Amino acid sequence: MWQYIPPLQSIRFVIEEVLQAPAQWAGIPAFADLDADMAAQVVGEAGRFAAEVLQPTNGPGDLEGCRLEQGEVRVPAGYRGAYQAFVDGGWPALACDPEVGGQGLPQLLNAVLFEMLVSANHGWSMYPGLLHGAYETLKSHGSPELRERYLPKIVSGEWLAAMALTEPAAGSDLGLLRTRAEPQADGSLKVSGSKIFISGGEHDLTDNIVHLVLCRLPDAPAGSKGLSLALVPKVLPDGGRNAVVCDGLEKKMGIKGSATCQMRYEGATGWLIGEPHRGLAAMFLMMNAARLHVGLQGLGHLEMATQNAVRYAHERRQLRAPTRPDGVAAEGPDLIVHHPAMRRTLLRLQALTEGLRVVAYRAAQLIDEAEHHPDADRRREAQALAALLTPVVKAFCTQQGFDGASAALQVWGGYGYTHDCGIEQVVRDARIALIYEGTNEIQAIDLVQRKLLPDGGRAFERLLVQMAEVAEEAPPALRPWAEALTAQLQQARDGVAALRAAAVEDPEAPLRVADDVLAGIGHLMLAWAWCASARALLRLAVPEDDARWAPLRHAAQWLMADAAPFWQRVRQCRQPLGWVASD
């Protein structure tokens, strides 16, 4: 039966043993009161909410979708109750500053929370998904008045937030935005323009919705350097309705419970956040966290797909398997989990899930260090590493999440293609994560152009050195993982060196292979994660026949070849790339 069982053992293992986060917390004053047990308690509670309250609303919400009735959006049945329970549980405030009513817990735990929310119900998780970003933006750039009026209600979740960036002609290219903001005598703005793809732009979960709208002031320079950010509430401070209109809902492939709104601002009242023309800078502050959260969606889907496929494969019997585990009798058709084709699919999915959890949580851990470490150098270094990892986590985890969900679907055969089974919804829901918050192609360009090539590639070298330490310290029992990691480190170093050399003469070269570089580094991070996980199991003296070894062994034996084509293309980056003819 389709269900969500929170992967508490794996999550604790990654946090406590692989990433050794409790030791990090002890060195950061903001987290000094936090220990492994308290963190485990938070994770356990989050899992209970996700599994018991949220997951049951997922399948029905997909069928019901959202409705637009006289300008008001109705979310699917059960969404309101789940959201109220989420607010009552204090979850919106998890990683917010205690000074404004938050719980002050690390981003790492917020990452765990969102992985679980997405596993349980991606569509629903879109509504609170923007809260933390709005909080960060407002906290860092809002005027004292705006902060006082809006921050506490955002932290508590009493009001939800929406990010209004995209317009019909401006998707990846925000410089083409045309929404205008006219300053008024009282210091407010009149905001006018049309936006599309606004998640949660209108809904009935909260009484008010705080829109953060990217727009242009009258004297703005052209392009992306002329964008300003305005706070435009659905309901004005005097209780009146602002001129914020939802014109339509997109009919989408998935996340049907999430209202994707076409919005019109008709001279709506708003207030500037941050400096004029510096709207992008104000929004980019929250970009690392937001993109990490999209990467976590890939992980959440992979976890959900994998655990359900493993359970189904232990229930369904078809055909005789060539061999079966010791002690299993050969009677009638075998459980499909004993068939080699299913074992390789499931072990691969488990290895990817476990590995990507380490990778994604590592990025969250770096964000915590970048924000809270007492040492400024450590903060800077962590910030550089987090910035480097963020596009990899966003793009690589979401691609693996979608591909993995589709691979898992295959385990159910024909049943997998039907809605009742559950997995086909995961495939549809997972697909959006490759697109929004910057398409995966934009992530690859960001990685290569802004993170790898500038500054002599110091952050990348630092990353390679940190990974190499894991390989070098590995005892002989870990040779399969350490050797694979070392080989991939060399491929990565050679590949990026070739890229750097080529880029000097041929500025297009890095862009020709940007997606390959990202995929190559994604596989490298997996190789590191598997090696680090194996080291942690060994340190804990986990017996060889413990189930946790199987995916790691599978990774070392069968999955390390996957990186080769990507690095081969990177090394060939001087080769020309053709033009595409029109019909």
Place this chain on the structure above:
Amino acid sequence: MWQYIPPLQSIRFVIEEVLQAPAQWAGIPAFADLDADMAAQVVGEAGRFAAEVLQPTNGPGDLEGCRLEQGEVRVPAGYRGAYQAFVDGGWPALACDPEVGGQGLPQLLNAVLFEMLVSANHGWSMYPGLLHGAYETLKSHGSPELRERYLPKIVSGEWLAAMALTEPAAGSDLGLLRTRAEPQADGSLKVSGSKIFISGGEHDLTDNIVHLVLCRLPDAPAGSKGLSLALVPKVLPDGGRNAVVCDGLEKKMGIKGSATCQMRYEGATGWLIGEPHRGLAAMFLMMNAARLHVGLQGLGHLEMATQNAVRYAHERRQLRAPTRPDGVAAEGPDLIVHHPAMRRTLLRLQALTEGLRVVAYRAAQLIDEAEHHPDADRRREAQALAALLTPVVKAFCTQQGFDGASAALQVWGGYGYTHDCGIEQVVRDARIALIYEGTNEIQAIDLVQRKLLPDGGRAFERLLVQMAEVAEEAPPALRPWAEALTAQLQQARDGVAALRAAAVEDPEAPLRVADDVLAGIGHLMLAWAWCASARALLRLAVPEDDARWAPLRHAAQWLMADAAPFWQRVRQCRQPLGWVASD
């Protein structure tokens, strides 16, 4: 704008120049009257039907779906009209024997027809998709009475057919089927049982539906060797309604216009087709053609996704590209088709589409040779090659079709995720083809266990020799393609030799890497197709700046690395594969 433009130039190029089918037809008496012009005329007409009549019903049919009302299924609006036009055009009879009212054209042209139907409307194409298989089965195994009563109406398309195999507990494992058939005194059968996933089991397109039902006679041996095939019509010869009941429709991820029925046979009247207990043999006769047709679905989706993505990329402007083609001015945002990330996506999709068209059509050409060549040795050899290629075409083309549709979706960004755009439906529709007609995992097992390893691998060696000839005959200008092909031939030969050696001691070894073998041979077939296509372009003296060279050059420069991980895993087939623990 989303539309279907039949790829007539490419189709004619593959048929006439790459596969040189007209020369083959000249040597086969059954096709002696057919020439390239006549074939082109048929293809052109088929394209017109697909583009003008069928494609407009695709998007609306996806939203509307099928309805079950008091046991009767209503197909989406427009489907009936399109089907009537299809019958009026004589398309069901295209590749049927003239003796029973068919047009006697090659399977190759039927393959072209079905590629186009699927591009235009996969859901609709499911209804006539089973006609040819039912025709083959009935023609070869039906009694004279059954043939006389049903064959002409199936050939004309006046009545449609349904294949009733799967039951809730019996999917890949047909040996578990429980539907029973009781012989009656008048020579008929009473058929009783429940079937699921029956495409077109009930609908309102035709007055009668001819069910071919896999069932068990009372004295049947257990397992798949005890299955018989019964013809069970919806409407009996006396005009009365047979006890054939549709209990429900599946709510599916895609192909929503295709009625996927839960069927109940309640002592329904039927007649045996072929020998008792030999039902599987009767059905397997049509398996090569049916599986080829599923492979063609992957090709059809890839074509549709690619051509629309290329058009959209020539309309949409976002961001500045680093370079642009000669003569294109650098003003404002560039067409996204000039951005490297889009060029690599689109050229890759074009290369895959062109290459897989050659591969799939080659399989159809071999089936024609196997059925109609005057020389018995040639028929046998073609039959062995077709049997070898069939699982590769089925699984590899469908995987590429799904992955390619998803890759194309990315070109639209957020728009791609919405129904109005068209591409998300292609992704959803394409996903089923990896499952039905034998899952892709079952295809890989069939390839390795029944086609590669038995008989000393003679068919595979013959295939390698034929491909090697293409590489050896290539002039110097074709070195990039010929060298890549030669290298992959060596990888394939080494890989399969390692597999053969391992299988002697370790029967599980081939099953551990069956999917890798299939993917490796799929890539090898692509390398051959690209080399053969380049040779044809060179022979035609197509200028270097002609658009047809660009995807082929892209393939040689950027895509040949993809095969390596698969063969690496095949060479490592002696490595153990772990067991998957339950939760």
